[in-house]
Amino acid sequence: MHDRLRAGLLIAPALAVFLAFFLIPLGYLAVAGGAGGYSAILTEPRFLRSLVSTLLVAAATTVITLFIATIMGLFLARVRFRGRSTLLALLTLPLAFPGVVVGYLVIMLAGRQGLVAEVSMALGGDRIVFAYSLAGLLLGYVYFSIPRTLLTLMAAAEKLDPRLEEAARSLGASPFGVLRDVLLPGMAPAIAAAGAICFATATGAFGTAFALASRIDVLPMVIYTEFTLQANLAVAAALSFLLGIATWAVLALARGASGGAAA
Amino acid sequence: MRRGVGFWTGLCFTLLISAFLILPIFASVIAGVTANQFVGLSSGLTTRWILDVWANYGGTVLLSLQIAFATLVITLLLGVPAAYVLARHAGVTARLIEEALVMPVAVPGLATALGLILAYGAVGGLRSSWYFILVGHVVFCLPFMMRAVLAVLLAIDLNRLEEAARACGASWAQRFFGVVLPNIRGGILAGSLMVVTLSLGEFNMTLLLHTPFTRTLPVGLADAYTALRTEMASAYTLIFFALIVPLLSAMQWVVSRMDQQGRSR
Amino acid sequence: MSIAISLRSCGKTWAGGARGLLPVDMDITAGETLVLLGPSGCGKTTLLRLIAGLEVPDSIGQVLFDGKDVTRLPIERRNVGMVFQSYALFPNMDVTGNIGYGLRVRGFAKNEVQKRVAEMLEMMQLTEFRNRSIDALSGGQRQRVALARAIAPQPQVLLLDEPLSALDARLREQLRQEIDTLLRALGITAIYVTHDQSEAMALGDRICVMDAGRIAQIGSGRDLYHQPANAFVADFIGDANKYVTQTGEVILRPEELSLRPNPNGSFMITRVTFLGPVLRVMVRHRDGQELRADVPDDATLQPGRRVDVSVGGASLMKADPLADKRGELPAFE
Numbered sequence: 081m082h083d084r085l086r087a088g089l090l091i092a093p094a095l096a097v098f099l100a101f102f103l104i105p106l107g108y109l110a111v112a113g114g115a116g117g118y119s120a121i122l123t124e125p126r127f128l129r130s131l132v133s134t135l136l137v138a139a140a141t142t143v144i145t146l147f148i149a150t151i152m153g154l155f156l157a158r159v160r161f162r163g164r165s166t167l168l169a170l171l172t173l174p175l176a177f178p179g180v181v182v183g184y185l186v187i188m189l190a191g192r193q194g195l196v197a198e199v200s201m202a203l204g205g206d207r208i209v210f211a212y213s214l215a216g217l218l219l220g221y222v223y224f225s226i227p228r229t230l231l232t233l234m235a236a237a238e239k240l241d242p243r244l245e246e247a248a249r250s251l252g253a254s255p256f257g258v259l260r261d262v263l264l265p266g267m268a269p270a271i272a273a274a275g276a277i278c279f280a281t282a283t284g285a286f287g288t289a290f291a292l293a294s295r296i297d298v299l300p301m302v303i304y305t306e307f308t309l310q311a312n313l314a315v316a317a318a319l320s321f322l323l324g325i326a327t328w329a330v331l332a333l334a335r336g337a338s339g340g341a342a343a
Numbered sequence: 344m345r346r347g348v349g350f351w352t353g354l355c356f357t358l359l360i361s362a363f364l365i366l367p368i369f370a371s372v373i374a375g376v377t378a379n380q381f382v383g384l385s386s387g388l389t390t391r392w393i394l395d396v397w398a399n400y401g402g403t404v405l406l407s408l409q410i411a412f413a414t415l416v417i418t419l420l421l422g423v424p425a426a427y428v429l430a431r432h433a434g435v436t437a438r439l440i441e442e443a444l445v446m447p448v449a450v451p452g453l454a455t456a457l458g459l460i461l462a463y464g465a466v467g468g469l470r471s472s473w474y475f476i477l478v479g480h481v482v483f484c485l486p487f488m489m490r491a492v493l494a495v496l497l498a499i500d501l502n503r504l505e506e507a508a509r510a511c512g513a514s515w516a517q518r519f520f521g522v523v524l525p526n527i528r529g530g531i532l533a534g535s536l537m538v539v540t541l542s543l544g545e546f547n548m549t550l551l552l553h554t555p556f557t558r559t560l561p562v563g564l565a566d567a568y569t570a571l572r573t574e575m576a577s578a579y580t581l582i583f584f585a586l587i588v589p590l591l592s593a594m595q596w597v598v599s600r601m602d603q604q605g606r607s608r
Numbered sequence: 609m610s611i612a613i614s615l616r617s618c619g620k621t622w623a624g625g626a627r628g629l630l631p632v633d634m635d636i637t638a639g640e641t642l643v644l645l646g647p648s649g650c651g652k653t654t655l656l657r658l659i660a661g662l663e664v665p666d667s668i669g670q671v672l673f674d675g676k677d678v679t680r681l682p683i684e685r686r687n688v689g690m691v692f693q694s695y696a697l698f699p700n701m702d703v704t705g706n707i708g709y710g711l712r713v714r715g716f717a718k719n720e721v722q723k724r725v726a727e728m729l730e731m732m733q734l735t736e737f738r739n740r741s742i743d744a745l746s747g748g749q750r751q752r753v754a755l756a757r758a759i760a761p762q763p764q765v766l767l768l769d770e771p772l773s774a775l776d777a778r779l780r781e782q783l784r785q786e787i788d789t790l791l792r793a794l795g796i797t798a799i800y801v802t803h804d805q806s807e808a809m810a811l812g813d814r815i816c817v818m819d820a821g822r823i824a825q826i827g828s829g830r831d832l833y834h835q836p837a838n839a840f841v842a843d844f845i846g847d848a849n850k851y852v853t854q855t856g857e858v859i860l861r862p863e864e865l866s867l868r869p870n871p872n873g874s875f876m877i878t879r880v881t882f883l884g885p886v887l888r889v890m891v892r893h894r895d896g897q898e899l900r901a902d903v904p905d906d907a908t909l910q911p912g913r914r915v916d917v918s919v920g921g922a923s924l925m926k927a928d929p930l931a932d933k934r935g936e937l938p939a940f941e
Binding site: 316 | 349350353354356357360361363364365366367368370371374420421422424425427428429431432440442443444446447448449450451452453454455457458459461462463478479481482485489515540541543544545546547550551561564565568569573576580583587588590591592595
């Protein structure tokens with residue numbers, strides 16, 4: 081049919097670009113690992129360690145971010161106050177920051193000349209510096225995770241049916257009861273979906289760890305060093321491919337579970 | 344919510360977190376124009392660092408803008424027709440294609456970049472030119488353009504509008520350019536702003552794809568950080584914010600306009 | 609200008625096997641207003657879209673405009689005017705832009721377009737709204753713009769897909785009359801889809817009642833009301849009681865029934881509702897069958913009383929040819 085032919089022609093360029101510059105490279109990546117690359121991953125302990133660290137950091141980030149974003153999301157979606165839209169605008173700025181900028185901001189906050197250091201010294205105590213430790217890394221990861229998660233959860237909070245809440249209150253539920261029995265269950269799908277995105281993004285995040293030159297070896301950093309410093313293409317490729325498959329799988333599951341609402 | 348304990352706890356919590364997110368930005372901006380970061384604001388304001396950055400890294404800003412613009416043009420030409428096809432067809436094939444085209448977002452930039460190097464790194468002319476970076480940016484940004492346009496296409500009653508245009512005798516070209524495109528302007532604009540913003544801030548891929556002659560702003564920024572030139576790094580970050588903030592504000596304005604229009608229908 | 613339309617064996621099967629429409633043969637005379645009436649899913653919109661050219665009939669189906677086979681012609685080339693349920697006005701154009709669209713895409717000169725649009729604005733009483741954006745219009749105004757847009761290019765046939773269903777009752781009534789006047793004035797062949805029986809009666813020269821993909825009956829309003837071909841039509845047009853007697857099933861209109869109080873009557877009143885113009889009385893026979901009767905107001909008719917039911921009136925209908933239904937309804941042993 082005329083219609084189908086035209087549809088094919090219209091979408092062909094996008095598909096061609098996808099094929100040539102994504103699918104084929106991914107294929108190269110899968111293959112370049114080779115037996116050597118994949119076996120090295122399984123045998124050398126530091127890769128496994130790095131994987132575990134990465135997953136732990138991503139998990140911790142997700143838990144903290146969801147906790148923060150759910151509370152803030154519910155609050156901001158339901159309360160109107162002057163300056164709310166300006167606040168929202170400012171809170172979503174970090175969405176556009178590359179990881180390096182976030183890492184730098186963590187240094188601004190928690191580095192040797194950071195805000196926290198100045199404040200702690202001014203209060204008469206020791207200079208508190210934690211930018212380069214696990215705390216700093218987590219701080220950075222949470223920093224870039226909050227804006228996106230917040231937007232998703234705010235949208236979900238706005239879609240909650242106020243009548244369910246009214247029904248609960250008419251039956252005698254306290255505000256905490258309403259939160260526990262109506263609001264949180266109502267937001268559960270969005271929380272799960274946002275959590276999956278947060279986890280996947282944190283697993284693949286690179287710039288922040290790069291900027292913080294942290295002692296914790298997250299997987300993307302390992303991939304980078306293997307490639308650029310060790311010229312160890314096989315391992316880098318194998319790790320990248322596995323990382324790619326893993327994040328894609330997590331996001332695909334999240335999309336499936338939330339019915340395409342989130343990812 | 345009643346203005347009880349719940350409200351105040353929520354408010355304090357929100358303000359605390361907001362401070363955490365926003366204050367470092369201001370601190371960084373101020374550091375970029377402070378004469379002596381160690382002394383603080385009392386040492387006075389200066390544009391010295393900004394000028395230093397421009398002298399050393401000015402090229403990166405221009406290259407970033409160039410790549411962002413080129414990415415925009417290409418994603419518009421590829422993404423708008425693709426979104427149109429996906430919006431008009433509901434079958435399994437369409438859904439599969441949609442899933443596929445969105446994949447680059449799910450895969451870490453490092454992996455995509457590595458793959459590109461493996462596949463095309465040997466093509467001499469390509470590897471050392473800014474086109475290599477452009478390719479990575481297009482692959483990454485295309486899904487965002489498509490999603491923004493697709494969202495708007497699905498919100499208008501596309502099939503009905505096209506049928507009405509057809510009933511009036513319009514050919515495909517007449518209705519695509521005369522009826523479809525004008526009514527998805529908001530989505531195209533939102534997608535465009537998104538693409539430019541993402542491209543300007545893209546680091547993970549670009550770090551692997553660049554060469555010393557093709558450095559973008561974020562890559563240069565990382566360079567300044569690692570060289571421990573903190574004042575320059577702050578000024579550099581300031582320049583980055585100066586580019587990004589207007590774009591983000593424009594995006595938010597477009598989205599809120601579209602929300603309003605959606606509600607009035 | 610207006611044309612006769614014929615359909616030969618036009619059916620529509622959807623991908624997946626669902627039958628939207630079973631093969632239909634139909635002839636529509638030029639200038640006639642034919643109403644396609646039926647519940648949702650009966651195939652009336654499918655039939656309209658086949659005539660429009662938005663769908664293609666199954667293999668051997670043919671659509672003929674004045675004898676010419678247009679089956680393979682898409683809607684853009686059929687010169688039809690179509691009004692959609694949701695109006696489908698173009699948000700990026702104002703009222704004038706929308707009305708003139710059909711003329712512009714066909715390449716008419718700018719001054720011709722302006723002239724024709726002005727005529728349409730005048731005809732639809734929209735002149736003062738000519739530069740309004742369409743989201744600043746009320747439902748009724750949008751409806752008029754949709755009509756104006758459809759007839760501006762002087763189409764051969766006008767197709768209307770439930771154009772009034774998005775409006776509230778009073779507006780619907782008013783616009784229905786306007787559409788009726790318009791269709792008569794234009795003398796154009798029109799096909800009108802609706803699920804509303806009173807709309808069908810008010811507008812249609814002929815009404816085509818449809819059910820589950822097939823035509824149940826085509827005829828004038830009177831034909832359908834007084835001589836329904838089957839129980840479905842009888843039930844869809846007006847109210848109908850189905851009553852089983854010894855000789856078969858009979859269909860009775862509530863207004864045909866008369867009630868006479870009789871302490872030994874075979875029917876008992878179960879419910880009485882005062883509706884204003886009539887008294888609606890539900891009666892039940894000893895054998896359990898129920899009938900609905902619409903009678904003049906009568907305070908003696910109360911629940912619990914027994915009555916005799918007789919069938920009167922000049923119009924008789926039968927699902928089974930009962931020679932003469934007039935008189936007492938036969939009682940069962």
